[in-house]
Amino acid sequence: MKIIRGKIKKPQKVVVYGPEGVGKSTFAAQFPEPLFIDTEGSTEHMDVPRFESPSSWTMMLEQIDYTIRNPHICKTLVIDTADWAEAMCIQGILDADGTKSLADYDYGRGYIKNEEEFGRFLNMLTRVTDKGVGVVVTAHSQIKAFIQPDEMGAYDRYELKLEKKTSALLKEWADMLLFANYKTEVFTDGKTKKTKAMGGKRVMYTEHRPNWDAKNRHGLKPELDFSYDAIKDAVAFDEHSTSTKAIIPEDQAPSKNTTVEVVSTIYPPLADLMKAGGITKEQLSAAIGPSASGGLGYFPSFMKIEELPEDFAKHIVSQWKEEFLPQAQQIEDLPFDLS
Template identity: 55%
Template sequence: MFEITGGKVQKAKKVVLYGPEGIGKSSLAAQFPNSVFIDTEGSTTELDVKRFPKPTSWEMINQQVRYAIQQGPSLIGTLVIDTIDWAEMQCNESVCASHNKKGIEDFGYGKGYIFAAEEFGRFLNLLSDVVEAGIHVVLSAHSQIVKFEQPDEMGAYDRYQLKLGQKTSSRTAALVKEWADMVLFINYKTFSVAADQKGTKHKAQGGVRTVYATHHPAWDAKNRHGLPDEFTLDYGQIAHIFAGAAPVSPPTQIAPPTPPPTAVVAQTTQTEPAQVASSSQQPAAATPETQDGLNPNIPQSLRDLMAQHQVQEYEIQLVVSQKGYYPNDTPICNYDSSFIEGVLVGAWQQVFGMIQDARNKIPFS
């Protein structure tokens, strides 16, 4: 039997804010309830906001989102990704690294964009899990102006769109718009256009930052809350939508997330596994160290994940040697960059799972 219910369902919201650079997207997002930023650009340094460390890889962004889910609405009211178009670039880099490609178009026949859209779709599903946990999600994005051709041959005109997937083969912009409950376009509204004495040169005069909440031939926008077509850039205009929308669970103390252990590292080569080294063996070569005790020559994207999960270089060397990729005494900084980004970073959850297995197998002395 199925239960039929009626009425509105109170739940957290999925919001997209987009517009030209410097218009105030981040400042608006900062006013959402108890907002915490994933600052992909590192551009919120002048704002008094709570933020995660600047992510240096696509995997790190995903880890931060999972951490937000575990913390719950008692500690995070709104998760802000600022900006989603910079996150998309890291997504594309991860897809390229996992397939040993230099660029998204190196796949040929648009396959790279298909892989990227699939990965990006999984990320949007993860953000939906954030919403289900009772946390609002705000994605800020830059806008781009594109030439739009009317299908009825009435002419072409410029229109504003999300600066996502600037190639026609990309599908990420459509995915984001469909995913969101609310897409708000922010721009300066021009009051008048003045011409010079000859009437040949024109320039805009005056303007106010304006939010556009409904679709228009010149821009993408939507909302499901009966907002006016346009209003001044003021959080007070939309604050009522988020008041009490997200259910708040009792405060809980949750440790930082650790991915579930798995048995294998993603395969990128057909090299046969080498002999498994002793789990207690550590390379003897001395290396310079940073404050977190890691070799500063290790690429930043991997070093951040190692520091976050308290993983030492010898532990990665061990699991890599177990799979037969490199000898156990090979420093990580000597690994091929595509192997580091495509396997160690791109499949970090599997790598960390193997490290946890190795830790569990070390005998007590």
């Protein structure tokens, strides 16, 4: 059994949160060779490399898995933002179970499912860092009333805009939790006794205070300019990439002489997964068709993918990687039209 002494340098797991417009995406773009998974379209005005905007929870997990299998494509994977990612996580759970809200589950099981699924998402991000790629997760903040457990006082504080259980998971997972905000100072006019707020400089906080959560393991100053340069010496990355302009290779085509065409009338998240997986309409139709013809038996006859009930299309998306993609891949692209 080995005993290891000293510091172990490895890519960091950084979470930065703050109000809308403070510059979280711009801050994340300053990290070495970032690759964005943009869940809300906040990087459309920025010249940064990004995956296609994920339209489902399954699609986002596939993008993370692709990074794990191809760690050379970037030095930093950016999830922008955690709260929009959690919204997709919740929708994926609801679609899989055919429910409309986490509150519809008995005994709070919906929130437990969300916590477990979000935990698996964080485990995948840890696997990204194990491959030598840093991870940055951005999130919006919200102001909530806080009552101290000893009932000695109550005050407002900034918190992550997530469900309570997933917020705690994300904070525990992070090596560095940074709170970004506009620094303002309040002045009182000696004559009129009116108060005015002045300032507006963007700063980030690295240590816990009663009004916000923050942490770091590098002895950073409690308050820093909101810039990557202020923390770059504390953020270690594996120098595995030889190019400062990473080129993301396209996935290999499913088979030669095959053109994957996805009609726009297909449920959009399903269409995105079909395109990414190289699955044609005919393959998926056969996969969900009669078991006697090699399908899963969901329908007694071949069904046009464009005519699938939306609830079933959502079910396919939620179980894409586990059930429907492997089944469709086993079916050779048919030389005829099932319509």
